[in-house]
Amino acid sequence: MERFLYIFIHVGLPLLVLVALLRIRPKSRLALLGNKAFYLLLLTFIYLWGQWPLGASLYFKYVVLAILLLCLWKFFRAWPAGASRNSRPTPSSGQTGLSQQTRISGMEGLWPRGVWRWIRTGFVLLLAGLLAYPVYQLVAGRSYPEEPVQLTFPLRDGHYYIASGGSNQIINNHHRASTPSQQYALDINKLGKMGMATTSLWATENSAHAIFGEAVYAPCKGRVLEVKGGVPDNQGASMDVSPEDGMGNFVVLDCDGTIVHLVHLQQNSVAVATGQRVLTGDLLGRVGNSGFSQEPHLHFQAARYQADSTLVGVPMEFGGRTPVRGDVVQLP
Structure with a gap:
């Protein structure tokens, strides 16, 4: 339905x-x-x-x-x-x-x-x-009120669609007062044939999504703060996961004070460990459908700690672009 x-x-x-x-x-x-x-x-x-x-x-x-x-x-x-x-x-x-x-x-x-x-x-x-x-x-919502952090786009080889992103809740479903660290988060899908995210209009299985299994790379140089890799991928839109597994499989990086989350990764695909140093472009894992996710996609956010220790999101810029909902990022 x-x-x-x-x-x-x-x-x-x-x-x-x-x-x-x-x-x-x-x-x-x-x-x-x-x-x-x-x-x-x-x-x-x-x-x-x-x-x-x-x-x-x-x-x-x-x-x-x-x-x-x-x-x-x-x-x-x-x-x-x-x-x-x-x-x-x-x-x-x-x-x-x-x-x-x-x-x-x-x-x-x-x-x-x-x-x-x-x-x-x-x-x-x-x-x-x-x-x-x-x-x-x-x-x-297509413009950002704050100075963005400069990062490298975490995916390669293809056309990627920004399904959610921007500076207010109507254009970006992450922009909530209850989750300030996610306020400028992006949800990213990959375009397949005929400009579709899946192989057919009614396809729901993970393998039918063009982004499922795509390699995710470090968008910045930093240290791995936290990882999780054993949460099973959801099948279709089913989200039968516990609250503690809501992020699914993920990697969290500290890049000179900017805390970067890459979320909903594929089960057993995480390629780094807590405390490990990474360089921009290092492999982190693969896109999955784990946690509170209804279809394979990459949830990507950046945030910084404020004086009161609150983690607050910041906009992200990639090669001079600050993408929002509806934008397409083309990568070689």
Whole structure:
């Protein structure tokens, strides 16, 4: 059921908006404004929030972008035709009365007529207003308020998709007051064929994920603070693990005061030991699906201790880029 809902959000919902764009003809300018505002905000939210390789394909987001542009085109094309029927404009030279009537057919003026149309228009305007704030947050969350720490991306050889990351909770599900060390954490997936994270749309097994088993390398020079390597990998979205195994298999590094976590590694893949010194690029382990993880991915975070000994997350920069949700990191 969860997989079906995920596919519906990424595929079904945009297609429903397309059907509504093609079939629904608002009867007033206010209804037209409300409908198009709602469609635009909904499509913008899905475009920026969507975890496209997990829900469909990275390339399907451009289908959503095309629908969004169609929505804009239809709005600007329809808006001048909002004159009242009672005005009955005189056809311009070369334009027949029939064609002019076709352009404004169905439009009753500025305001809706009838109680039901007022209720329907008001409801759509309310939905558009409710969507405005999360869309703003998705845009605002693409920049970081703090100076990032310079690290090397911990994966190689491929195109990697940032499924979660940014500076607020809407664009980054780790950004919570209860877990300050994770506030700028990234969830990373690998792109396979057709821009998908898996071999097929409905695949759930670990081996079907392009990132499962990928080598994870040290993003900085430092010392290994803690490791764990014996937690079994979850099968599919099942997370039957105890709270103490919530991070699954992991490696924690201290890189000159920056505490780096690489989490949800594959069982028995950790290649370093506590207290060991590592150099940037040293093998640490392999990507798995252990702990509180519903699909194979790499959870990656950096944090620093504050004066009160609280570990607080810091943004991460790789080769001049501070990636956020929806970005693709291409590596040789």
